[in-house]
Amino acid sequence: MNNSLHSALPRLGALTLALLLAACNNDTGSTTLPGGDDDHDHDHEETAGRLVFTQAAGNNSRVYVYDLEQQATIADFALTYPATALHASPGGRYAVIMQRDNDQVQILDGGIWLHEDHVDTGTPGLTALTLYGVKPTHYRGNDGLGTVFFDGDAATGSQFQLFSDSSLESDGVIASQILEQAHHGIAEPRGEWVLSSNVSDGASGADGIALYHLHGDHFHAEGTLATACPGLHGGASNTTYSVFGCEDGALVAELHGDHFHDHKVTAPERLATILGSTDLADFAALSYPAYNLYRIAPDATEAEQIVWRESTTADAKPLAYGLDPHGEHLVILDDSGILHVIDTAEWHHHGQITVLDQVPADGAPAPALAFSGDGHEVFVSDPQAQAIHRVELESLTVTAEVADLGFAPLGLAWTGAAEEHDEHDGEEEGEHDHEH
DSSP: OOOEEEESSSOOOOOOHHHHHHHHTOOSSOOOOTTOSOEEETTOOOOOOEEEEEEOOGGGOEEEEEETTTTEEEEEEEOSSOOSEEEEOTTSSEEEEEEGGGTEEEEEEOSEEEETTEEEEOOOEEEEEEEEOSOEEEEEEETTEEEEEEOOOTTTOOEEEEEOHHHHHTTOOSEEEEOSSOOSOOEEEETTEEEEEEOOTTOSSOOEEEEEEEETTEEEEEEEOSSOOTTOOOEEEOSSEEEEEETTEEEEEEEETTEEEEEEEEOSSOEEEEEOOTTOSSEEEEETTTOOEEEEOTTOSBOEEEOOOTTSOTTOOEEEEEEOTTSOEEEEEETTSEEEEEETTTTEEEEEEEOOSSOOOTTSOOOOEEEOTTSSEEEEEETTTTEEEEEETTTTEEEEEEEOOSSOOEEEEEESOOOTTOOOOSOBBBSSSSOO
């Protein structure tokens, strides 16, 4: 396995054989980095960051950390079980490693974080914290807080766990909540509140939102939103609103003091994916099963359809999608390997570029996206080529790639210290790791 960062023009550098051997043979934990555990960068500038991705190989599954400044894999670790999805924590320091098929979530410290007026750089490593629960599926991040929603089963019901980078640093969560009925759901963090999917009496799945108010290390149930949301799936927030996908459009909730106002923005088909950013007034939504794109203006009554399949087939389907940290670019990778970029300032198709020569077959690891901390680039995993591509969003050029991994990467997350207003909401490859 030769894992190095290659430029599309000159080659940028290769991973040394010694580091490769140390990483591949280190089943207990970390590969030692130069400079010890705590190297300080006192310029308070963004670092290039580190990419985290996994190899699904049964009992030999691993997670890898690739340093974008060193252009090398600097550590790898044995996972308890194969990952099913991968997300950046709400503050960007950690990778949240979902293991849905085995009812747990592991946490990896990427080793770069903001500390007061400077950036600290340390050794990556798996933390002592593991989140346990049946079928961890949806991850959401918003305004420095993250949640994992566990779908549960008939014996356990559902639950969600709330955390921050600070709580993860202490190997703990802020609070958790057990829900009576198992269902495929979501928990949207919003300050002292969590807006959780709810199953009403007689319903077969989530059809509304229940409100939970944080009190120290536990929640108080505060009722439900009045507006129904049949077929509820997907959600996101900006600074003012939280929005959820429904069979008949989108449910919009706005906090007013100690209570919420809510209403419906209608759509002609089911909205099953919602994307939002703290820097974007509107939301993006993808329908299911047609995968049409809609703009959701929270104060509107109807959703506006946006064309994303420009110069491609009318039935193209997204394999991965996401908003950059500033909310300026909506990126959709389709099932032909074409990366589409939508400019959210005017909601028009900015351009497209073919990134994948081949797309994986059903059941194989799917491509994933991760944005750089400054939002200027998107990284695209390529399971068929066993590589990761680096795409500059404005020029739509492949500027570099992590090549020759020797395995099909599963999941992808950027970890590091980004600007304070950047918010990684975990939606880069969709919010969850199975079908709608």
